[in-house]
Amino acid sequence: MEPKAEATQPHFRSGEMGFGFDEIHSLISGPPETGRNSFTALLELPPPQAVKLLVKEDFPAKHLPPPIFPSNIDLIDRASKLSFFASADHPPGSNTILSASSSMKVEIVKQEPTDSQPHPNSSSPAVSDQSPKSGKRREREKKVKESNKKSKKVVANEASEDGGEKLPYVHVRARRGQATDSHSLAERARREKINARMKLLQELVPGCNKISGTAMVLDEIINHVQALQHQVEFLSMRLAAVNPRIDFNLDALLAAERRSSIDNGYMGMFTPPIWPEGPINGNRQLEYQQLWQGDELHQPVWSREEDTPNFITPETSLLSYDSSANSVQKKELLSIVPDVFLTLKHVKSLQDESLSALKSAENGALKEVKRSTVARMFFLKEVDMTRSNFTLYRIQSLLLLLPLTLLRSHSAASPVLILPSDLPLSLSVGDYGATATGRHYDTTAIQSAIDDCASAFSLQHRPCQVYFPPGNYLTATLHLKSGVLLNISRNATILGGTKLEDYPEKQEKWYVVSAENAEEVGITGGGRSTGRGWSL
Amino acid sequence: MKIAKNPHTNPTSIKTRFALRFLRAINKLSNDNGTSPRPLNSADRRKRCRAIRAASYASMASAVGPNKAWSRAVLRKIRNRTKEMIKPRTRRGAARGSMNPRKELGLGQEKELRELVPGGEAMDFRRLLNETGHYIQCLRAQVQVMRKILHYSST
Numbered sequence: 001m002e003p004k005a006e007a008t009q010p011h012f013r014s015g016e017m018g019f020g021f022d023e024i025h026s027l028i029s030g031p032p033e034t035g036r037n038s039f040t041a042l043l044e045l046p047p048p049q050a051v052k053l054l055v056k057e058d059f060p061a062k063h064l065p066p067p068i069f070p071s072n073i074d075l076i077d078r079a080s081k082l083s084f085f086a087s088a089d090h091p092p093g094s095n096t097i098l099s100a101s102s103s104m105k106v107e108i109v110k111q112e113p114t115d116s117q118p119h120p121n122s123s124s125p126a127v128s129d130q131s132p133k134s135g136k137r138r139e140r141e142k143k144v145k146e147s148n149k150k151s152k153k154v155v156a157n158e159a160s161e162d163g164g165e166k167l168p169y170v171h172v173r174a175r176r177g178q179a180t181d182s183h184s185l186a187e188r189a190r191r192e193k194i195n196a197r198m199k200l201l202q203e204l205v206p207g208c209n210k211i212s213g214t215a216m217v218l219d220e221i222i223n224h225v226q227a228l229q230h231q232v233e234f235l236s237m238r239l240a241a242v243n244p245r246i247d248f249n250l251d252a253l254l255a256a257e258r259r260s261s262i263d264n265g266y267m268g269m270f271t272p273p274i275w276p277e278g279p280i281n282g283n284r285q286l287e288y289q290q291l292w293q294g295d296e297l298h299q300p301v302w303s304r305e306e307d308t309p310n311f312i313t314p315e316t317s318l319l320s321y322d323s324s325a326n327s328v329q330k331k332e333l334l335s336i337v338p339d340v341f342l343t344l345k346h347v348k349s350l351q352d353e354s355l356s357a358l359k360s361a362e363n364g365a366l367k368e369v370k371r372s373t374v375a376r377m378f379f380l381k382e383v384d385m386t387r388s389n390f391t392l393y394r395i396q397s398l399l400l401l402l403p404l405t406l407l408r409s410h411s412a413a414s415p416v417l418i419l420p421s422d423l424p425l426s427l428s429v430g431d432y433g434a435t436a437t438g439r440h441y442d443t444t445a446i447q448s449a450i451d452d453c454a455s456a457f458s459l460q461h462r463p464c465q466v467y468f469p470p471g472n473y474l475t476a477t478l479h480l481k482s483g484v485l486l487n488i489s490r491n492a493t494i495l496g497g498t499k500l501e502d503y504p505e506k507q508e509k510w511y512v513v514s515a516e517n518a519e520e521v522g523i524t525g526g527g528r529s530t531g532r533g534w535s536l
Numbered sequence: 537m538k539i540a541k542n543p544h545t546n547p548t549s550i551k552t553r554f555a556l557r558f559l560r561a562i563n564k565l566s567n568d569n570g571t572s573p574r575p576l577n578s579a580d581r582r583k584r585c586r587a588i589r590a591a592s593y594a595s596m597a598s599a600v601g602p603n604k605a606w607s608r609a610v611l612r613k614i615r616n617r618t619k620e621m622i623k624p625r626t627r628r629g630a631a632r633g634s635m636n637p638r639k640e641l642g643l644g645q646e647k648e649l650r651e652l653v654p655g656g657e658a659m660d661f662r663r664l665l666n667e668t669g670h671y672i673q674c675l676r677a678q679v680q681v682m683r684k685i686l687h688y689s690s691t
Contacts, residue, residue, distance in 0.1 A: 218645040225668070231679045232592060235592075236586075239585075
């Protein structure tokens with residue numbers, strides 16, 4: 001699969017573009033991690049000689065379902081209902097998409113023994129050869145049937161032609177003991193479909209496989225999406241600070257791509273509107289925030305912020321934030337999330353960290369402010385830190401956004417960069433893609449979490465934690481940076497890698513976790529970290 | 537069998553397109569801001585941060601194309617925003633699509649998911665799950681590309 005796909009690549013890329021595009025490619029493509037499975041090989045199709053970096057597959061294999069799945073289900077559903085709709089809605093290339101996806105799915109089925117879902121391995125190769133569409137449908141229905149205890153059978157109509165994407169209707173057969181009126185049958189069919197989709201989403205979100213029950217899975221999904229959005233925000237903050245100057249010949253490349261892309265309609269229409277975002281004033285930016293976050297929780301907070309324009313000096317702004325806004329917003333948040341959660345020890349360490357971070361703070365007036373907020377958090381003292389850790393993150397991320405909105409709405413004033421909220425930011429490595437299996441290297445995930453923490457600390461002077469949910473994390477040497485606290489939960493273990501290349505060259509530096517030229521670092525939690533030296 | 541790469545579903549090509557557009561966006565932003573090299577500790581930096589974030593979402597939506605409901609919603613919002621900057625518009629409530637009552641789960645998670653995924657208000661639950669899956673993948677790709685860009689521009 002790989003050489004064929006590679007052959008399709010260079011014919012329009014490196015031939016036309018020359019040097020500039022190779023550079024872009026080096027930015028974009030990552031070194032193919034061959035040998036995992038053909039699915040990831042598909043993802044790394046850009047030719048390996050130009051391959052460097054951006055598209056590096058650092059996600060573990062088992063979290064990569066075929067990306068075509070959601071659209072396949074969509075296609076199949078639409079096809080099952082309205083055949084004309086299906087044909088009208090999809091470009092003519094969709095036949096090949098379906099065949100591609102079915103073959104991809106077959107590959108994954110073959111090469112993912114650790115997948116939690118029972119794939120009918122024996123049936124799939126034979127099936128997919130004949131008619132991609134109906135075969136895939138049967139496969140999926142078999143999966144649904146096997147994984148679902150209810151006795152409901154959905155059989156695709158065999159009358160569909162080979163390679164066609166239209167299934168005129170779906171036969172539904174009820175098993176013994178089931179009600180047979182059409183209403184409950186239809187209901188069951190719908191529920192099956194929803195459950196099938198939830199299963200796919202479960203595969204997509206890391207750490208979701210073990211959870212059963214739709215409510216928890218949805219919780220995890222929501223948290224994951226929020227975490228990803230926060231990561232985007234972090235990264236954009238860092239990008240704003242770095243102010244990159246990238247001097248590619250971008251226009252030529254984009255023009256060439258325009259010629260070869262399908263969605264011509266949207267491109268020209270949409271590139272101009274990006275630019276007015278630059279010189280927009282504060283209010284518009286507030287609306288943008290509402291656009292992207294869209295969380296109802298945020299909106300009343302922001303509208304309230306707009307109405308209080310009296311935050312001029314740093315001191316008064318921070319103090320009034322604490323007194324008026326803090327209580328109001330905190331009450332709101334507390335009412336929404338019932339259990340709030342800081343152990344006394346945690347708060348104390350928080351306070352210590354914040355106080356020590358304050359010594360490097362520029363504005364001395366913040367000390368009183370910070371003490372008062374920390375004192376307030378003290379009185380919230382709560383016990384449970386177990387499952388509520390991700391809610392902790394959620395709360396903290398919400399509270400992170402609150403001061404951001406505060407500062408945002410008063411762009412005329414010159415508020416201090418150091419945010420009034422000194423709550424420690426806690427990032428879970430699960431959100432960064434760590435698998436916690438102990439068999440796959442989670443180095444990049446953990447290191448990314450540490451990097452984000454460090455940037456939060458350096459940009460905002462707030463202490464930051466990297467949280468390790470229970471599990472075994474296999475990793476190479478981790479480099480701690482300033483301001484990062486590793487919080488390893490009780491049943492989590494960090495395992496040092498057993499390969500020599502995991503560690504830096506000098507033997508004195510063979511540590512699993514190393515902190516060089518870093519301050520305000522720490523490791524806490526109660527978990528373990530083993531170097532496994534005997535296995536080297 | 538030859539695999540046809542549909543640019544709308546193949547993540548590699550989406551990453552490429554996103555990277556190109558996003559880099560172009562950043563370049564234009566930094567050219568527009570022009571002379572001030574590093575707006576330290578000021579509101580300009582916040583503005584820049586917000587602009588970059590909006591640009592990243594916009595580039596991702598355009599890289600994905602109009603096939604997905606969430607990308608359409610994002611692009612529609614951008615176009616409406618630019619129109620609205622020209623003339624003010626009255627606030628309208630979002631249209632609520634039909635919700636599947638059987639799958640109404642506790643604690644309003646479905647509602648929260650709808651708010652998170654752009655364009656999620658006007659879909660039924662099944663379609664919402666589809667869109668969420670694709671949205672998660674694209675967000676992941678976005679984060680990866682941004683991280684790499686950051687890495688390379690700071691070294």
